[in-house]
Amino acid sequence: MTVPDQRLRPRKRPGQQRAIETRQRLLDAAARVFSQYGYAAGTTNRIAEAAGHSIGSLYQYFPNKDAILVELATAHAQAGIAAIGRHLDGGPLPKSLEGKIRLFVRAAIDNHRDDPALHRVLFEQAPRPPELLEFLHAAEQRAVAAAGELLAADSQVTVTDIPMAARLVVTAIESLVHRFFAHGRPDDADRFEDELVAMLMRYLTPPP
Structure with missing residues (x-):
């Protein structure tokens, strides 16, 4: 099933430096996770764990993988x-x-x-x-x-x-x-x- 376009949009981009760094850590961790596990097994839980953040923190920046x-x-x-x-x-x-x-x-x-x-x-x-x-x-x-x-x-x-x-x-x-x-x-x-x-x-x- 095709994912609706609105579900592919990231959350509002952060303005503070700490939030910018957190968001980048999540993206860097996601790149490692997808590279290692592929798409199906590259879950948001794995991404959050690899970035050292909670799943709730991930969802502040991205609605889904x-x-x-x-x-x-x-x-x-x-x-x-x-x-x-x-x-x-x-x-x-x-x-x-x-x-x-x-x-x-x-x-x-x-x-x-x-x-x-x-x-x-x-x-x-x-x-x-x-x-x-x-x-x-x-x-x-x-x-x-x-x-x-x-x-x-x-x-x-x-x-x-x-x-x-x-x-x-x-x-x-x-x-x-x-x-x-x-x-x-x-x-x-x-x-x-x-x-x-x-x-x-x-x-x-x-x-x-």
């Missing part, structure tokens, strides 16, 4: 967007097309590397209310637009349909990186990065 999952998923998505932004604004991009593609692949990998088990819960088991879906869609649209500008300005790109290429590059990176870290072997991350970059390069630079 689904609201916590949505909060964690949103924070993960925001971190990925911020990482891409830092690469775009942090100085000149690599001159080669391969260097540019590798930069974005590595940014996605870095955002998934820390806790694959948690990411699997967040994006395969967590509910997605309309607000989160709209946020993710808008972020993807911005990434596609940025990729389109980069591809259009690079003389090495020989694929003809740049708008479609930009969309395929962005969605391929996000989808394949997520699947690799959720179900693959993190020890093979370097090999995976090389092969994904090579695959995208072959697509973007087909022979005439």
Whole structure:
């Protein structure tokens, strides 16, 4: 049964520093619990215990575990967007097309590397209310637009349909990186990065 959207909304955000720290401890504990136990066994009682708080304290900030999952998923998505932004604004991009593609692949990998088990819960088991879906869609649209500008300005790109290429590059990176870290072997991350970059390069630079 789908959880009504209002049940996914966190309680009012605290303003005092002590309350802010308590709320963050609950979120950090939830990430550990979901990573260890998965969605079904990641109960609010376990989260409260892991955070060192009572269940009543948890419910002051979050109505249920689904609201916590949505909060964690949103924070993960925001971190990925911020990482891409830092690469775009942090100085000149690599001159080669391969260097540019590798930069974005590595940014996605870095955002998934820390806790694959948690990411699997967040994006395969967590509910997605309309607000989160709209946020993710808008972020993807911005990434596609940025990729389109980069591809259009690079003389090495020989694929003809740049708008479609930009969309395929962005969605391929996000989808394949997520699947690799959720179900693959993190020890093979370097090999995976090389092969994904090579695959995208072959697509973007087909022979005439």
